[in-house]
Amino acid sequence: MSRSASIKDVATHAQVAVGTVSNVLNYPDRVSQRTKDRVLQAIDELGFVRNDAARQLRAGHSRTIGLIVLDVGNPFFTSVVRAAEDAAALQGSAVLLGDSGHDAARESNYIDLFQEQRVQGLLISPVGDVTDRLDILRERGVPTVLVDRLADEEQYSSVSVDDDAGGYLAARHLLDLGRRRLAFVGGPTTIRQVADRLQGAQRAVAEVPDASLEVLDSEGQTVLAGRSVGDQLVRRSADQLPDGVFCANDLLALGVMQSLAMMHKLRIPEDIALIGYDDIDFAVSAVVPLSSIRQPTEALGRTAIELLAEELDSPDSAQPRHRAVIFTPELVVRQSTAGA
Amino acid sequence: MSRSASIKDVATHAQVAVGTVSNVLNYPDRVSQRTKDRVLQAIDELGFVRNDAARQLRAGHSRTIGLIVLDVGNPFFTSVVRAAEDAAALQGSAVLLGDSGHDAARESNYIDLFQEQRVQGLLISPVGDVTDRLDILRERGVPTVLVDRLADEEQYSSVSVDDDAGGYLAARHLLDLGRRRLAFVGGPTTIRQVADRLQGAQRAVAEVPDASLEVLDSEGQTVLAGRSVGDQLVRRSADQLPDGVFCANDLLALGVMQSLAMMHKLRIPEDIALIGYDDIDFAVSAVVPLSSIRQPTEALGRTAIELLAEELDSPDSAQPRHRAVIFTPELVVRQSTAGA
DNA sequence: CTGAATCTTTGAATCGTTTCATTGGTACGA
DNA sequence: TCGTACCAATGAAACGATTCAAAGATTCAG
Numbered sequence: 001m002s003r004s005a006s007i008k009d010v011a012t013h014a015q016v017a018v019g020t021v022s023n024v025l026n027y028p029d030r031v032s033q034r035t036k037d038r039v040l041q042a043i044d045e046l047g048f049v050r051n052d053a054a055r056q057l058r059a060g061h062s063r064t065i066g067l068i069v070l071d072v073g074n075p076f077f078t079s080v081v082r083a084a085e086d087a088a089a090l091q092g093s094a095v096l097l098g099d100s101g102h103d104a105a106r107e108s109n110y111i112d113l114f115q116e117q118r119v120q121g122l123l124i125s126p127v128g129d130v131t132d133r134l135d136i137l138r139e140r141g142v143p144t145v146l147v148d149r150l151a152d153e154e155q156y157s158s159v160s161v162d163d164d165a166g167g168y169l170a171a172r173h174l175l176d177l178g179r180r181r182l183a184f185v186g187g188p189t190t191i192r193q194v195a196d197r198l199q200g201a202q203r204a205v206a207e208v209p210d211a212s213l214e215v216l217d218s219e220g221q222t223v224l225a226g227r228s229v230g231d232q233l234v235r236r237s238a239d240q241l242p243d244g245v246f247c248a249n250d251l252l253a254l255g256v257m258q259s260l261a262m263m264h265k266l267r268i269p270e271d272i273a274l275i276g277y278d279d280i281d282f283a284v285s286a287v288v289p290l291s292s293i294r295q296p297t298e299a300l301g302r303t304a305i306e307l308l309a310e311e312l313d314s315p316d317s318a319q320p321r322h323r324a325v326i327f328t329p330e331l332v333v334r335q336s337t338a339g340a
Numbered sequence: 341m342s343r344s345a346s347i348k349d350v351a352t353h354a355q356v357a358v359g360t361v362s363n364v365l366n367y368p369d370r371v372s373q374r375t376k377d378r379v380l381q382a383i384d385e386l387g388f389v390r391n392d393a394a395r396q397l398r399a400g401h402s403r404t405i406g407l408i409v410l411d412v413g414n415p416f417f418t419s420v421v422r423a424a425e426d427a428a429a430l431q432g433s434a435v436l437l438g439d440s441g442h443d444a445a446r447e448s449n450y451i452d453l454f455q456e457q458r459v460q461g462l463l464i465s466p467v468g469d470v471t472d473r474l475d476i477l478r479e480r481g482v483p484t485v486l487v488d489r490l491a492d493e494e495q496y497s498s499v500s501v502d503d504d505a506g507g508y509l510a511a512r513h514l515l516d517l518g519r520r521r522l523a524f525v526g527g528p529t530t531i532r533q534v535a536d537r538l539q540g541a542q543r544a545v546a547e548v549p550d551a552s553l554e555v556l557d558s559e560g561q562t563v564l565a566g567r568s569v570g571d572q573l574v575r576r577s578a579d580q581l582p583d584g585v586f587c588a589n590d591l592l593a594l595g596v597m598q599s600l601a602m603m604h605k606l607r608i609p610e611d612i613a614l615i616g617y618d619d620i621d622f623a624v625s626a627v628v629p630l631s632s633i634r635q636p637t638e639a640l641g642r643t644a645i646e647l648l649a650e651e652l653d654s655p656d657s658a659q660p661r662h663r664a665v666i667f668t669p670e671l672v673v674r675q676s677t678a679g680a
Numbered sequence: 681c682t683g684a685a686t687c688t689t690t691g692a693a694t695c696g697t698t699t700c701a702t703t704g705g706t707a708c709g710a
Numbered sequence: 711t712c713g714t715a716c717c718a719a720t721g722a723a724a725c726g727a728t729t730c731a732a733a734g735a736t737t738c739a740g
Contacts, residue, residue, distance in 0.1 A: 003480070003481075004458075004480050006695090006696055006697085007696065007697065007698095008696075008697095016719075016720085017719060017720045017721060018696090018697085018698095018720090018721075019698080019699080019700090019719075019720060019721065019722095020718085020719055020720075022697070022698055022699085023698095023718090023719085025697095025698095026698075030717085030718075030719090031718075031719085032717085032718060032719090035718075035719080047476060049452075049455045049456055050456055050696090050697080051397070051456070051458060051695090051696050051697070052393075052456040052457050052458070052697095053392075053393040053394075053396040053397040053402070053457075053458060053695090053696080053697085054393075054397050054695070054696035054697035054698085054725090055696080055697050055698070056393040056697085056725095057391070057393040057394050057397055057695090057696080057697070057698095057724095057725050057726060057727085058696080058697050058698045058699080058724070058725050059697085059698070059725085060725070062393070072412050072413075072418055072421070073412075073413070073415055073418040075413055078412055078413040081412070081439070082439065082441065085439075089449075094453050096436060097437045097439075099421070099422065099425075099437075101422065109429075112389075113434050115389050116389055116390055116391070116392040117392050117393075118344075118391060118392070118393060136387060140343070140344050141343075222625065223622070223625035224625050227625075255625070258627050261601065261602070261627070262601070262627060264604065282563070282622065285562065285563035285564050285567075285595070286598075287598045287601070287602055346725090346726055346727080347726065347727060347728095348726075348727095356689075356690085357689065357690045357691060358690090358691075358726090358727085358728095359689075359690060359691065359692095359728080359729080359730090360688085360689060360690075361727095362727070362728055362729080363688090363689085363728095365727095365728095366728075370687085370688075370689090371688075371689085372687085372688065372689090375688080375689080390726090390727075391725090391726055391727065392727090393725090393726080393727085394695090394725070394726035394727035394728085395726080395727050395728070396695095396727085397694095397695050397696060397697085397725090397726080397727070397728095398694070398695050398726085398727050398728045398729080399695085399727085399728070400695070
């Protein structure tokens with residue numbers, strides 16, 4: 001077990017000064033081809049790998065960006081993470097990923113860790129109230145971009161998706177199919193996402209004179225909750241049934257679909273057109289492929305990095321512009337709302 | 341934007357030497373209560389946060405462990421990751437997470453990054469052939485533990501799950517229910533996991549005189565692939581049908597289940613008992629809750645960290661013992677194989 | 681009161697980079 | 711031939727922590 005080679009070892013081996021080795025690494029243009037070759041060969045022969053701690057200590061900042069998400073298991077975040085990593089790589093940064101798991105304590109631990117690591121900046125989908133901590137970070141020159149959460153005040157940049165627009169899109173689609181008796185299935189409206197999606201749907205319905213929207217409360221956002229709503233629907237008499245159902249997320253929609261499929265009384269999409277939200281992988285492989293609203297996760301991740309870069313680039317004196325970028329979701333039509 | 345306070349600022353503010361501040365941080369017992377109080381107060385007032393780069397430079401190693409998984413979106417890995425993070429936190433380390441996404445280039449980038457960061461050790465589910473790189477790391481005192489992959493040679497520690505045992509467990513369960521005409525549904529047997537699970541199933545069947553096992557090849561491991569296998573089954577005459585089906589993973593099983601449910605000719609579990617593998621979240625909320633084989637993901641993650649710690653603790657001279665820990669999976673019985 | 685033993689505190693040296701003022705060379709026009 | 715640019719290469723200083731030998735303070739037995 002041999003200690004790693006340092007830049008000094010490389011310098012000795014290549015018979016140049018340490019500063020020259022550093023230049024080869026960081027400003028290749030400043031070094032003549034001959035010298036560069038010698039140095040690169042020495043690096044290769046010694047298997048030299050730059051010690052990032054030393055570089056960072058001298059440079060005063062790292063090349064890493066902290067990213068704290070609510071749940072890496074959630075495909076939405078997985079996709080955001082991957083896009084952020086790719087975007088960061090393009091600008092020469094690496095992403096340190098933390099999963100808070102909706103736990104404020106874990107979240108706080110990650111902020112500690114990232115602060116000790118002197119990350120350049122922080123992307124976060126906050127669980128708890130972290131504004132105090134973010135204020136301190138900003139004061140020290142570490143900017144934050146909120147992800148999937150509109151900044152309360154205008155103090156932070158943020159990227160989010162317009163859930164109201166998504167709700168409108170879904171309801172509008174059902175209306176365009178000629179459906180008029182719509183139902184919205186969604187968990188507690190205290191969840192902002194659910195409330196916004198409902199509001200968007202109501203907006204769409206209000207635009208069509210003879211259309212109505214019924215709200216079916218669900219207990220949570222799971223397949224099982226969806227199934228219990230579906231079971232209620234199946235028991236209704238035909239004249240009481242909606243002809244278009246919009247679920248606040250795909251899991252709910254899959255649950256509703258399972259109920260209807262099991263009972264074999266109501267057909268999708270003929271009797272009831274069904275649309276979900278999120279466009280999870282399972283949507284396409286459901287018994288009846290499910291229409292859904294897709295969120296531009298790649299754009300979210302990429303833009304979050306870009307906003308961060310903007311703040312990092314802006315000179316200290318100039319107060320950085322905080323920008324709130326809001327994306328518009330997209331309708332994905334499949335068989336569950338197909339046909340006239 | 342004020343620069344962060346350094347240990348020197350703290351020392352000045354508390355009117356002590358820098359060494360004393362360091363001692364307060366690292367060896368509190370060596371410092372008198374009075375001094376400690378003053379220093380802690382200064383730390384608080386200045387909002388001092390230790391610069392990990394400097395500590396690491398001096399200490400020669402970091403307090404982080406690199407973890408590279410094939411796909412953070414896969415619940416299996418998500419769970420492993422979380423367990424590893426928790427276990428690492430207990431011993432005062434943090435985990436740097438990398439997602440290779442089955443891409444050898446990304447994997448290699450993460451190894452580079454982690455090497456620059458001078459991680460203490462590496463946990464990895466390898467995609468490409470990384471043995472050369474791992475050898476170099478080990479030579480430099482950075483041990484590796486393979487995750488979900490048995491080490492080819494005896495050069496590395498590893499944690500994995502016994503897929504043969506899992507296959508045996510599943511088939512045995514169907515046999516115990518009295519089923520005799522079994523079928524195995526699984527993707528290309530070039531995938532080690534699939535081959536092992538099949539082999540385990542064959543072992544179980546061989547133990548029961550009048551039992552048989554038919555192998556149904558699937559194209560991939562998706563819900564859709566499962567559905568196409570299910571469609572084939574539905575078209576068969578009754579005397580050609582299996583009465584127990586074991587799928588190499590839950591997605592396949594869900595696809596098969598959808599086919600049977602749609603056709604409404606065959607009932608689960610009465611006509612066909614169905615069992616999957618992995619116990620994903622969707623298994624419990626399927627139309628008919630799906631029996632499955634659960635892998636001890638938490639134990640995997642925890643043990644991987646423990647094996648790494650073992651190698652780190654063993655003195656350099658003593659050749660570290662490489663241990664291959666193999667876990668046994670667990671049967672989870674639900675409605676899809678319920679009843680006599 | 682003295683000397684030894686123990687407990688605290690000190691501060692210079694060190695880790696491996698990057699930075700930058702300085703030096704040494706080379707080329708070119710006058 | 712000289713002076714002026716320009717280009718490459720040099721190497722000491724600095725970043726912020728930890729370490730450790732040494733100094734200083736305190737305690738206590740005799």
